[in-house]
Amino acid sequence: MSEQHSSPNQAASAAFEAEIQMPSIEHPLREAARMFARNKAAVGGLILLIGILLLTLVVPFFYTVDPFDLVWAPLSPPGTENVPFGTDYLGRDILAGIVHGGRATLAVGGAAAILAVIIGLSVGSLAGYYGGWVDEVLMRITEFFQVLPTLLFAMVIVALFKPSVATVAFAIGVVSWTAVARLARSEFLRIRSLDYVKSARSIGSSNRRIIWLVILPNAMPPLMVQATLAVGGAILFEAGLSFLGLADPNVMSWGFMIGSSRDYLMDAWWTVTIPGIFIFLTVLAVSLIGDGLNDATNPKLRER
Amino acid sequence: MPERLLEIEDLRVEFKTRDGIAKVIDNLNISLQTGETLGIVGESGCGKSMTALSIMGLVPIPPGRIAGGRILLDGEDLLQASEPRMREVRGNEISMIFQEPMTSLNPVYSIGDQIAETARLHEGLSRADAMARALEMLRAVGIPAAERRINEYPHQMSGGMRQRVMIAMALACKPRVLIADEPTTALDVTVQAQIFDLLNDLKEKTGTAIIMITHDMGAIAEMAQRVVVMYAGHIIEQADVGQILTDPRHPYTQGLIRCVPHLTQTPSVERPPLLEIPGVVPALSQLGSGCSFAPRCQYADAKCRAEMPPSTAIDSGHDVACWLTEREAAA
Numbered sequence: 232m233s234e235q236h237s238s239p240n241q242a243a244s245a246a247f248e249a250e251i252q253m254p255s256i257e258h259p260l261r262e263a264a265r266m267f268a269r270n271k272a273a274v275g276g277l278i279l280l281i282g283i284l285l286l287t288l289v290v291p292f293f294y295t296v297d298p299f300d301l302v303w304a305p306l307s308p309p310g311t312e313n314v315p316f317g318t319d320y321l322g323r324d325i326l327a328g329i330v331h332g333g334r335a336t337l338a339v340g341g342a343a344a345i346l347a348v349i350i351g352l353s354v355g356s357l358a359g360y361y362g363g364w365v366d367e368v369l370m371r372i373t374e375f376f377q378v379l380p381t382l383l384f385a386m387v388i389v390a391l392f393k394p395s396v397a398t399v400a401f402a403i404g405v406v407s408w409t410a411v412a413r414l415a416r417s418e419f420l421r422i423r424s425l426d427y428v429k430s431a432r433s434i435g436s437s438n439r440r441i442i443w444l445v446i447l448p449n450a451m452p453p454l455m456v457q458a459t460l461a462v463g464g465a466i467l468f469e470a471g472l473s474f475l476g477l478a479d480p481n482v483m484s485w486g487f488m489i490g491s492s493r494d495y496l497m498d499a500w501w502t503v504t505i506p507g508i509f510i511f512l513t514v515l516a517v518s519l520i521g522d523g524l525n526d527a528t529n530p531k532l533r534e535r
Numbered sequence: 536m537p538e539r540l541l542e543i544e545d546l547r548v549e550f551k552t553r554d555g556i557a558k559v560i561d562n563l564n565i566s567l568q569t570g571e572t573l574g575i576v577g578e579s580g581c582g583k584s585m586t587a588l589s590i591m592g593l594v595p596i597p598p599g600r601i602a603g604g605r606i607l608l609d610g611e612d613l614l615q616a617s618e619p620r621m622r623e624v625r626g627n628e629i630s631m632i633f634q635e636p637m638t639s640l641n642p643v644y645s646i647g648d649q650i651a652e653t654a655r656l657h658e659g660l661s662r663a664d665a666m667a668r669a670l671e672m673l674r675a676v677g678i679p680a681a682e683r684r685i686n687e688y689p690h691q692m693s694g695g696m697r698q699r700v701m702i703a704m705a706l707a708c709k710p711r712v713l714i715a716d717e718p719t720t721a722l723d724v725t726v727q728a729q730i731f732d733l734l735n736d737l738k739e740k741t742g743t744a745i746i747m748i749t750h751d752m753g754a755i756a757e758m759a760q761r762v763v764v765m766y767a768g769h770i771i772e773q774a775d776v777g778q779i780l781t782d783p784r785h786p787y788t789q790g791l792i793r794c795v796p797h798l799t800q801t802p803s804v805e806r807p808p809l810l811e812i813p814g815v816v817p818a819l820s821q822l823g824s825g826c827s828f829a830p831r832c833q834y835a836d837a838k839c840r841a842e843m844p845p846s847t848a849i850d851s852g853h854d855v856a857c858w859l860t861e862r863e864a865a866a
Contacts, residue, residue, distance in 0.1 A: 430631075430640070433631040433633075
């Protein structure tokens with residue numbers, strides 16, 4: 232800590248001006264970053280996620296084996312020559328599947344989660360803030376989506392349109408926003424009646440300003456956790472759809488690998504376990520980051 | 536001739552409840568002059584805070600409804616003003632500070648940002664200019680080491696400090712009217728005195744008129760020049776602070792004054808017993824046609840229970856709504 236405050240008494244008007252500029256205002260984002268860096272689990276999650284991103288975005292340029300090519304004897308166990316992760320029932324290289332299939336998995340998971348958060352946040356915040364008939368209508372719509380069997384509904388959407396990365400992401404996003412919406416609504420309902428919202432209104436803030444700049448930052452911690460859970464959930468959902476054979480059969484993904492090899496689970500564990508481990512690690516990394524973000528952005532926790 | 540800054544005429548506010556329509560404020564007439572501190576006194580639930588919210592245009596509608604009247608700020612009727620116009624008024628011309636400094640500040644922004652927000656909203660200042668204004672305001676409200684504390688968050692400050700921040704926020708745009716809704720109720724007694732001094736001091740410097748809402752006659756004695764006593768949505772007595780404290784006419788006002796403990800120099804001296812006002816403020820939907828205070832009033836007679844007393848001037852600037860004054864005049 233530097234102790235360089237000049238005595239306020241000697242501040243002439245020029246010095247006064249200088250002093251106004253002087254206080255080193257640490258930007259809230261920088262402070263949050265510092266807090267995040269102090270959280271070992273969160274940093275671990277971030278490193279893990281960066282590793283996975285490198286593996287799926289950069290490594291494919293170096294490991295150019297086509298994941299659909301039949302390269303070795305079927306069901307070769309890991310450690311076999313040329314195929315460190317073994318091969319599946321057709322003799323496809325599992326390492327190539329991991330390397331090339333991650334992109335689709337992450338893209339679908341990320342896009343679906345973003346879509347779920349956007350829809351859920353819009354619906355939930357408007358319903359919670361305005362209440363009354365707006366709340367009534369939006370919540371009935373939410374309930375409609377909630378009572379639909381999600382997997383079935385997603386299957387219908389994928390079946391109606393051509394199964395591609397985009398439609399799968401859309402289908403997952405459309406069925407999984409309700410949790411975000413309900414959480415956002417409850418947070419907005421709670422926060423909108425708090426005194427600092429009243430006081431924001433009393434200094435002349437508009438509804439839009441109150442929603443975005445007053446209530447949303449205060450509702451962020453639980454929503455952030457929910458959003459990261461949504462990413463994890465979407466990745467698992469994508470795996471589920473692929474497992475059922477509903478994903479694009481021409482695009483390799485981790486879920487597709489598990490799905491296509493499911494009959495060989497008892498005989499060749501590696502064909503489903505290895506992509507399963509990668510899905511698990513990705514979801515874990517995202518969850519750890521979400522938890523760390525929650526702690527870092529909550530000023531009340533910063534003092535600890 | 537002092538200028539009439541804010542004038543409330545025949546204001547009526549109603550709330551829809553399960554038991555029917557509750558007249559939260561009935562025929563309220565108040566005028567506030569430039570540089571004046573007006574005290575509004577009364578128990579919980581007598582319409583003080585609703586008066587404040589009406590002036591701010593923040594009465595929750597529904598279930599609330601402005602049933603009639605006018606609120607004139609410099610001749611402009613705020614009840615007819617559009618919402619965008621009201622947003623300009625709030626914080627810029629009329630500001631408000633709340634009872635609970637512990638929860639009235641947004642926990643995720645630094646106090647500097649929150650004070651600067653007012654200036655940015657109304658004067659379109661850049662962040663740096665607004666922060667300079669915030670620093671100036673923090674100094675004006677007497678926060679020590681303001682240049683360090685400007686970056687602190689509300690949870691790092693005590694209640695008294697937070698109330699100072701609230702005052703800084705409210706006064707950042709030099710409003711003409713400051714509504715203080717029980718600003719010291721949640722604070723320690725010593726801190727209360729500091730806040731009163733601060734408000735009086737700032738009023739002198741900026742000329743802001745203050746509407747001070749409280750149930751504490753001590754606070755009124757400290758702050759106000761004129762006093763309005765409210766009961767169940769009505770003004771029952773209105774006078775200069777000296778008249779109210781020395782010559783209260785309405786039994787309710789007398790009761791409010793008697794229930795404040797007084798310190799005496801020698802504690803052994805026999806002190807007058809502290810008297811309470813029996814009962815509670817009646818539910819607004821259950822008001823009959825008579826004086827709303829009659830059920831709790833020791834002087835009440837049949838006339839009080841049957842008919843609402845009109846507000847009568849018993850002295851220059853001293854209005855009372857009570858049948859007693861008429862009885863006394865007749866006697």
